[in-house]
Amino acid sequence: MLAHLQEWLELLVRWFHVIAGVAWIGTSFYFVWLNNHLRPPPREEGDVSGEVWSVHGGHFYRVIRFRVAPAQLPETLHWFKWEAYATWLSGASMLVLVYYLGSDGMLLGAGSDLSKAAAVGIGVGALVGGWLIYDLMCRSPLRRSPALFGLIGFGLATGLALALTELLSARAAYIHVGAVLGTCMAANVFFVIIPNQKIMVDAMIRGEEPDGRLGEAGALRSLHNNYMTLPVLFIMVSSHYPMTYGHAWNWAILAGISVAGAVVRHWFNVRGRGQQNVWAWPLAAVAIIALAFVTRPPTVEAVEGDVDFATVIHPIVQKRCTPCHARETTWPGFNGPQKGILLERPDEIRDQAENILKNAVTTQYMPLGNLTQITPEERALLGQWVRGGASID
Ligand code: HEC
Numbered sequence: 001m002l003a004h005l006q007e008w009l010e011l012l013v014r015w016f017h018v019i020a021g022v023a024w025i026g027t028s029f030y031f032v033w034l035n036n037h038l039r040p041p042p043r044e045e046g047d048v049s050g051e052v053w054s055v056h057g058g059h060f061y062r063v064i065r066f067r068v069a070p071a072q073l074p075e076t077l078h079w080f081k082w083e084a085y086a087t088w089l090s091g092a093s094m095l096v097l098v099y100y101l102g103s104d105g106m107l108l109g110a111g112s113d114l115s116k117a118a119a120v121g122i123g124v125g126a127l128v129g130g131w132l133i134y135d136l137m138c139r140s141p142l143r144r145s146p147a148l149f150g151l152i153g154f155g156l157a158t159g160l161a162l163a164l165t166e167l168l169s170a171r172a173a174y175i176h177v178g179a180v181l182g183t184c185m186a187a188n189v190f191f192v193i194i195p196n197q198k199i200m201v202d203a204m205i206r207g208e209e210p211d212g213r214l215g216e217a218g219a220l221r222s223l224h225n226n227y228m229t230l231p232v233l234f235i236m237v238s239s240h241y242p243m244t245y246g247h248a249w250n251w252a253i254l255a256g257i258s259v260a261g262a263v264v265r266h267w268f269n270v271r272g273r274g275q276q277n278v279w280a281w282p283l284a285a286v287a288i289i290a291l292a293f294v295t296r297p298p299t300v301e302a303v304e305g306d307v308d309f310a311t312v313i314h315p316i317v318q319k320r321c322t323p324c325h326a327r328e329t330t331w332p333g334f335n336g337p338q339k340g341i342l343l344e345r346p347d348e349i350r351d352q353a354e355n356i357l358k359n360a361v362t363t364q365y366m367p368l369g370n371l372t373q374i375t376p377e378e379r380a381l382l383g384q385w386v387r388g389g390a391s392i393d
Contacts, residue, residue, distance in 0.1 A: 007340060010097050017090035021236075024083035025229055031080075032226055036273055038065050047071065069200065069210055077201070081194050088186035095179055099123065099172050104333035105324070105368060109169045122167055123176050126160060130180035131187050138192075143220060150227070150262075157181065157258070161251040169368075170245040177254060178235030181228045188221035226269065230261030242358075242365030243295045253291055260287040297362045303384040309346065309392045313385050317343050320367050320374040321360070331371065338368075346392040353390035356382055 038050025041064070049067040053060070099107045100120050107119045114122075133156065142149050160180060164173035196218045200210035234257050238244045244253050260283075267280035307313060323331035325343040341355070342348045349356070359366040360374070361383035367374055 006097065006101075010094065013090050013093050013097060017087065017094060020083060020086035020090055021233075024087045025233070027080050027083055028222075028225060028229065031222075032269065034063060035065075036269070036271075068212055068215070069204055073201065073204060079194065079197070081189055084186045084189040088182065091179060091182055095123070095175070099175070103335055103338060105169065105331075105338065107168060107172045108333070109167070109369065111369060111371070112167075112169075114167065119168055119172075122164070123172070123179075126164065126176055126180050127183045130160065131183050134184045135187070135191070138217075138220065138224075154255070154258070154262075158251065158255040161254045165251045170250050171239060174235055174238055174245040174250070174254060178232050181232045181235075185225045185228055185232070188225055192221045193218040227262050227265055230265050231258035234258070234261055242363040243297070246363050246365035247295050249294065253295060256287050256291050260284040260291075263287075297364070303380045306388060307381050307385040309385065312381055314346065314349070316374070316378045316381065317349055317356075320372040320378065321356075323372060324368065350390050350392045353386045357386040361386070 034052055037052050039052070041048055041051045045064070047067050047070065048064045051062060051064045053062050055061070100123070104116055107116065107123070108114055112119070134153070137143070137149065137153065142152065157177065157180075161173065161177045164176050167173070168176065196214035200214055203210045235254065238254075238257075244250065244257070247253055263280050263284045267277050267284075270277050321343045323329060324334045324338045325341050326337060327342065327344065329336060329338070341352060343352060343356075356366075361379050364370075364379065
């Protein structure tokens with residue numbers, strides 16, 4: 001019952017996390033779009049540097065942007081920060097619920113010698129350390145060379161992915177790389193963008209000229225956040241695709257996808273400013289095709305004829321899967337049916353046939369880390385049984 005309640009809590013937090021994330025990324029994309037589509041107003045208008053006209057939901061809008069700030073502030077000024085904070089807080093809660101409080105197997109790699117506490121320390125250390133290093137880079141002269149900054153940042157993130165995939169379970173490693181990037185994004189809002197805006201607004205209220213450098217520092221962080229969005233979103237949804245994190249070269253696949261995501265984001269960014277960027281899409285396409293090729297499933301020998309459930313399939317599943325997918329699990333460190341998947345009774349196994357095919361035959365993500373040492377022949381038999389109609393009679 002407790003495990004069931006925890007799963008419901010996880011579902012609610014996940015739901016909230018996705019909604020908050022959509023709101024955050026939505027406003028972020030909107031403001032990038034806005035900045036890119038500003039055009040000088042037809043008539044000179046004081047401190048106005050650009051305007052955008054748009055129509056949405058049956059209404060017409062005209063948004064103007066000031067060179068630095070308006071002469072006078074309105075009574076209500078809208079800030080955009082809770083989307084970011086709510087996304088981070090719910091994401092961090094999920095990290096705790098799923099990986100730090102969940103089964104050991106979710107956080108620790110198969111056959112890992114680490115204690116759970118050490119693994120949690122590595123995870124939290126990556127989040128804090130990642131932010132500190134990134135923040136230092138932003139304050140160093142490196143911030144003035146965007147290409148070098150991007151290259152070093154990418155190298156560090158890939159190194160982190162490589163290290164984490166060695167130390168933690170593949171899925172936990174992926175999620176932690178995403179969480180490190182997401183933490184940098186949220187911390188950018190919390191520690192730099194919003195405080196700097198506050199200082200600027202306070203100066204204006206005192207009737208002083210706001211310091212433009214503060215705005216620039218915020219804009220740099222904002223730009224970084226923009227490039228990180230697509231890779232982070234990929235990592236978050238990749239949890240549903242064992243072909244990515246379950247692969248032996250999972251860290252390199254993550255790096256490849258991140259490049260494709262950032263390149264596509266770059267194309268949108270410069271296109272909005274009226275520049276052409278012909279290499280972006282071909283590069284992203286080649287990267288994705290190469291990744292699809294690299295992650296292709298290993299070939300499993302075909303088996304001829306019908307496969308009997310009672311004498312062949314059921315014993316394989318009982319031996320290789322049930323230790324972690326039963327009401328009372330027997331594999332140490334895996335408490336309760338993993339992912340809520342039960343593979344005990346014949347009807348339960350039949351109901352999971354497609355999932356068995358995907359996880360144990362095509363991607364070979366299951367059995368986790370092949371702890372129960374399933375053989376290629378057994379995988380082939382499972383595949384043949386599912387493709388032949390998954391009959392249990
Ligand atoms: C050593 C423990 C262990 C063994 C053995 C094991 N699993 Fe799993 N299984 C897990 C864990 C842990 C998860 C959750 C992993 C995750 O969410 O990435 C999981 C998740 C799954 C899922 C859900 C994947 C998804 O869509 O998120 C399926 C299906 C599955 N296992 C099938 C199997 C089959 C079939 C076998 C036997 C061939 C098997 N498992 C053997 C631990 C195990």
